[in-house]
Amino acid sequence: MSIDGNKTSIPRKTEKQESDYKQIASEGSLVLLDARDIIEDIDTANSIKSSSWNQVSTGHQVNTDDSNKANKSILSFTAPYVKDNELTTTLGFELIITDKENNESHPYNAIVIVKRVQRAIIFQGGAALGAYEAGVYQALVEKLIEYDEDRSKKGLLTERRPLFDIVAGTSIGGMNAAIVVSSVTRKDSKKIEDPVTWQESAKTVIDFWKTQQQLPTYADLLDIIPFYHYWWDILHDTSKVFKRSFTELIESYSNIVINSDLKKWYEDSAANWSIFEPSYLKDYFIDGWYIPATADAARKYYSAKNIKRFGALKVASGIAPWSIFGKFFDLSDQLNSMPRADNKHFALYSLKRTLERFADFPIKTKEGEPRFLIVTVDVQTGDAVTFDSYTTQTKYHDDKNTIDNERGIEIEHALATGTFPGFFDYPKFKVNITEMGAGNEEHIFWDGGFRSNTPLKEVIQAHRDYWHKIRKHTKEEQRDEDRLENDVPDLEVYIANLWPSALKEKPLSFDHDFVENRKSGIIFGDRTHYDEQVANFVTDYIDLAKDLKNLAQRNGISHNRINYILNRYATSMNTIGETRQYGELLGGRFRLTKVVRIDHKDDGNDVADKIFDYSQRTIEKLIEDGNRDALIQMDLQALKDGVYNLIKINHHISSENGRKQDQGHQIEDVQQELYQIQERMKIGNGYDTVLDKQLNDFVNKVEEIRLNENPSSLTNEKISLITASKQLQGTIFTDPKESRTRHNPPEKRFD
Secondary structure, eight states, rough: EETTEEEEEEOOTTTTTTTOOEEEETTTTTTEEEEHHHHOHHHHTTSSSSEEHHHHHHHHHHHGGGGGGGSSSSEEEEEEOOOOSEEEEEEEEEEEOOTTTTBBBBOOEEEEEEOOEEEEEOOOOOGGHHHHHHHHHHHHHHHHHHHHHHHHHHOOOOSOOSSEEEEEEEEEEHHHHHHHHHHHSSSSSSSSSSSHHHHHHHHHHHHHHHOBBBBBOHHHHHHTTTHHHHHHHHHHHHHHHHHHHHHHHHHHHHHSSSHOOOOHHHHHHHGGTTTTTTTTHHHHHHHHHOOOOOOOHHHHHHHHHHHHOOBBBBEEEEEEESSTTTTTTTTTTTGGGSEEEEEESGGGGGGHHHHHSSSSSBBOTTTTEEEEEEEEEEEETTEEEETTOOOEEEEEETTTTEEEOOOOHHHHHHHHHTTTTTTSOOOEEEEEEEEGGOOOEEEEEEEEEEHHHSTHHHHHHHIIIIIIIIIOHHHHHHHHHHHHHHHHHEEEEEEEOSSSSSSSSSSOOSSSHHHHHHHHHHHSSOOHHHHHHHHHHHHHHHHHHHHHHHHHTTTOHHHHHHHHHHHHHEEEETTSSOEHHHHHHHTTTEEEEEEEEEEOOOOSOOTTTTGGBBBBBHHHHHHHHHHHHHHHHHHHHHHHHHHHHHHHHHHHHHHTTSSOHHHHHHHHHOOOOOOHHHHTSSSSOOOHHHHHHHHHHHHHHHTTTTOOOOOOOHHHHHHHHHHHHHHHHHHHHHHHHHHHHHHHOOOOOOO
């Protein structure tokens, strides 16, 4: 900006500026174009009197927020959906600004590259707990169909698409995924873009689990006797009260009676010659006081024990070992004489036959159809191995090991992902090993949960590998640098977690069942939060690098100079052990637009062997809980999206005015309230007075945001947030039976 007295002149686009300003956006997201991102001189940008944004591209006409003219430099709109199976679409805009002296600039050009977003659903492993995923999937199908129909009515989504583009899983989650993909792609099914197809697939998954429900065990029969049921609960509740009271009494007595100096003397001196640690008696009586189970926990314990010992119809049985001496000829080890589990040789106890009833193998799909991914473990190498319905070869161990699957994913591959040692058989596959000419070897495979029970990392890697490396690029894509750099669709992910992340009740117990139960939960629980953070962190760095590259191009830095930097070698290596160049980092990257986790909550009735509890009552309860939890998490995600948009809009408004506005602090308060709600919901989704108050406080905080002269985009987000929070309250505090009726509408189709 040049100043002549009080006159201000607008800098004009110079000959050095060889390229337009570029912004990458995901379809359906809020886009904000800010003049200060285009005009390098911030002082000039802040002195804008008026501005005129015009869309110059054709094909995708966007609806802009006219009220943003009050903010002079900002244009906001919702990114349109990409059409005709294209990966990106480019929107062109022209900006003309006028300063206080009514001087008008030459046009500044900006382009927005809108990327396609694909959906992925990931099913976790957990044997009988997989029934929870059937309920989750059913709810997600209904909610996402409603979401897409709403987008269609608003004119954003103009073509029908498959509801999910990737269906992945580990162990029983992989088998659920196989049923989903097989159901929507089989020859006699309706088109994969038809919502009814996906509704039918949800019904098929539920039927699969209802088929596995077992006849009532003796624990189920005893549990229906009121006296037996109430006896367990009364014993549990009274013991819990007595233990808490006794603990508080001991602590109070110790603090009052025992002199602090005497206590210190004993701990520092007398304890040296005592055979006991000072805390022995207290810990012995407190930690050794095991609170009896609840009635439902007792039912689950004995049902699982019964099924584990005698097998589960249509799931697994046992084969008595012909050598009872075992490996060490140790007759005292009862494990040597226990039956070895089997899941395919006996017709009435065959998970293989049950799965074949509901899924058509082999499963082989192509682009435009759902991609099926399952994870298993090569026992010999210890690698996680991902079988992919889009490819005919599976490579792992730095691409040195290869498994051919020309026909697609077979039933044996699906069983391999769920081969829990000691419960199922070990599938074997021929592995071609290129290292030192080893040739073919036969390897056995175990449950993928031992390496990746929540295969988010595998989904991210496979997604990038296919679109950036395996898929053939058209000549148009190869000639277009922007299309080549953005050749991987963005991804929104839904994860069904079977293992509770947090415990509901305290104190923690030292009994064996509790220890084994919690140990399994920690080992097999969701550990992908770090993977998500790393993916987003890398994406932010790539976005920053692309912005700096674009800034350099707009300021006349030569392509040769930029390419000289991009061709330099980095310190990191790619998946096959080769050193990367910096330019490789910019290509093939995509954004995780959202990761929605539906977590199975701890209800205080879990037992260590819960993965063997296929009882009818437990299976039905898991399906019901999964359905309800998914509905709640979808409503919660609407709050997260709304708060993120509030922050995004407020940042631009505050920067434009050169100071942080009042609503900035208010939005921070809203964000903090949302965090507290999320933390509270980790341990339960039922009625909770604390959660109810937090949601009311959240609504109050949103209503307190002062709008002043802010654009309608901020007003609309505020209204949407209040609506979404009340929707969440209604879902949480509605009786589950009413919720099921309300969220199971009659079948409907796109017109």
